Amino acid sequence: MKNFLYYLKLGAVLMIFCVAAAAPLAYTYSLTEPVVRAREEAERKEKYKDVLAMFEASDAVPNEDPEALKAVKDVAKSVTAVYRIVVGGNEIGMAIEAGAGGYGGPVRMAVAIKNDGSIVGVKILDVSGETKGIGSRIMDDPAFAAQFPGKTVNDPLQLKTDIDALSGASISSRGAATGVNDAAKAFKVISGGN
Amino acid sequence: MKRTVWQDFKIGIIEENPLFGLMIGLCSALAVSTSVENAIFMSAAASFVIICSNILISMVRKLIYDEIRIPIFIVIIAAFVTIVDLSMKAYFPAGYAALGVWIPLIVVNCIVLGRAEAFAYNNGVVRSIADGIGMSLGYTGVLLAMALVRELGGTGQIVAFGTTWIALKGLNPPQVLQSFPGAFFTFGLLMGLLRKIQGRAQ
Numbered sequence: 001m002k003n004f005l006y007y008l009k010l011g012a013v014l015m016i017f018c019v020a021a022a023a024p025l026a027y028t029y030s031l032t033e034p035v036v037r038a039r040e041e042a043e044r045k046e047k048y049k050d051v052l053a054m055f056e057a058s059d060a061v062p063n064e065d066p067e068a069l070k071a072v073k074d075v076a077k078s079v080t081a082v083y084r085i086v087v088g089g090n091e092i093g094m095a096i097e098a099g100a101g102g103y104g105g106p107v108r109m110a111v112a113i114k115n116d117g118s119i120v121g122v123k124i125l126d127v128s129g130e131t132k133g134i135g136s137r138i139m140d141d142p143a144f145a146a147q148f149p150g151k152t153v154n155d156p157l158q159l160k161t162d163i164d165a166l167s168g169a170s171i172s173s174r175g176a177a178t179g180v181n182d183a184a185k186a187f188k189v190i191s192g193g194n
Numbered sequence: 195m196k197r198t199v200w201q202d203f204k205i206g207i208i209e210e211n212p213l214f215g216l217m218i219g220l221c222s223a224l225a226v227s228t229s230v231e232n233a234i235f236m237s238a239a240a241s242f243v244i245i246c247s248n249i250l251i252s253m254v255r256k257l258i259y260d261e262i263r264i265p266i267f268i269v270i271i272a273a274f275v276t277i278v279d280l281s282m283k284a285y286f287p288a289g290y291a292a293l294g295v296w297i298p299l300i301v302v303n304c305i306v307l308g309r310a311e312a313f314a315y316n317n318g319v320v321r322s323i324a325d326g327i328g329m330s331l332g333y334t335g336v337l338l339a340m341a342l343v344r345e346l347g348g349t350g351q352i353v354a355f356g357t358t359w360i361a362l363k364g365l366n367p368p369q370v371l372q373s374f375p376g377a378f379f380t381f382g383l384l385m386g387l388l389r390k391i392q393g394r395a396q
Contacts, residue, residue, distance in 0.1 A: 010262050017266050021273040028277045032284035039287060 047110075047125055048083070051095050054112045054121040057087045060095055063190070071189050076182035078106070082190065091115070094190065096183035097125070101175020105129025107138060109176060111183035113153060115191070122148040122180055127172065135172035144173065153184035199324045202317075206328030208392070213336040214385045218304035222296050223337055224377040231354040233334075233341035235289035236296060239282065241330035243274045243300050244309060248326035250274075251314040258315075267310045268301070275301045305333060336384070343380050348372035 048060050060083035063069070072079050078100035085093045093114040099106030108126035113119055124139040138144050144166050148157075156162050157180055165173035197205075210216055213223055219240075226236040247270050251258075258266050279297050282290040290297065300306065309329055314322040345352050348371035351361040370376045 010259055013257070013259060014262050014265055014269075017269050021269050025273055025276055028280050032280045035284040039284075 048095065051110045051112050051121070051123050052085070054123075055085045055087070055093055055095075055114075057085045057092065060085055063094070068190050072186040075189055076185040078179050078182045079186045080108075082186065085112075093120070094187060096186050098179035098182050098186075099126075100178035100182060101171065102127075102129045103131060103135045103171045103175075107135075107172055107175035107179060109179045109183075111148075111180055113183070113187045117153040117187065117191070119148050119151050119153065119180075119184075121145070122176075124176060130169075130172045135169045137166055137169055138172040138176050141166060144176065148180060153187050157181050157184065199321055202313075202321050203324040203328040206325060206330075206332040207335070208332070208388070211332040211336060212305040212308075212329055213333060213381075214388055215332075216305075216308070218308055219306075219333070220381070222299060222303060223333075223340070224374070224381060226293060226296050227337055227340035227344055227377060227380070228348070228372055229292075229345045229354070230338065230341045230352055230359075231289070232292050233337040234354070235282070235286065235293055237330070237334035237337050239278045239293075239297055240300055240303065240305070240333060241326075242278055243271060243303075244306050244330050244333075245323065245326035246274045247271045247306055248309055248314040248322040249319060251310045252317060252319045252322035255315050263315060264307075264311075267307060267315075271306050271310065272301045305329060339384055340377070340380050343384070344371045344376055347380075348376060 052058060052060060063082040063084050069082065072082065076098070078098045079096055080099055081097040083095040083097070084091050085095055093112065096111045096113065097108070098111065099108040101107060105128065106126075107124065107130065109122055109124045111119065112121045112123070122145045124145060127136045127139045130136045130138065144164075147163050151157065157177065159165055159174055159177040163173075163177050163180075165177075206212065208215070212219055222236070226232045247267070250270050251267060275298060278300070279290075282293075282297060309325060313325045317325070342352070346360060346362070347367055348369055350365040350367050352359040371380065
């Protein structure tokens, strides 16, 4: 019968291995973290180029007001981020990022909305969960996103009655339409709160 | 009978090939062999982990108590996998995005733990390196062969690292080879082919 001290020793040996493993991991993390962060920042800028072009603006500032974001989450679950669009010191609108529905994952999009509530554009950002050549057309075929400019956040945006789905890609279309509707709700919550 | 270092190295390539011979670590191999580029990234990541964990475990094996060897193997393997995971995320973002969860899942890949338990724990550093390299080559070879068949047969072309290497003109292939059933077809047929060749050689 092995005694208590023996088991304590086993635990100690295991702990030493764990501590020894932590050192190279911390070192690797400290090397790679800045690289990852810099690239994510560049990707965000690149991704938003088209959205910013819709506003003729040059930069988007993340809206990090926790209360506003929480209020948004309550009414529009699919909204993942809100950016203020600022030109010359004045906020002229918002870009609202949402990810909803989809076939094998959320369809991610950014919805550009001016202060008066008019939708200036919808940019589909990510369709990696959709079937290539079928659902992915929601991003590649400009016809779908082209239906939104000119509408406002107060217009009904129901799929099939107000918005046409891409034929053969109804699931992906539904995801995209849900995202736009949630973005409209989020806009109303944030601008109403101001 | 004691094997030589050369035999340790050679055995992982065909005879005890992890995928076709021992048939372990299949899940991720079937999943990532959809394209040659994925196969290259996955083989590189898995090979690094297999070889490094073999080296380290054979070095510290005298310090490990039998009762806790599995948790210690897992700590060592997980550390190497995390290093690969972080490095790929930083320096090969495209490959990282394509492989997704399969990189962290190397931690529970049977090949890595299998070689630690069956070989590195009982053998010296040099022989463990030979075993690790042999197993890695065996894994890489099968993964590349499967990816070649599935990408060419499923999409009609081989596209890797932004270049189209092979394009079959005028072919609009069925996508089945790209999907999971196609992975099983390819795996079975390639393994059958290998066994046939082996049978002839004997």
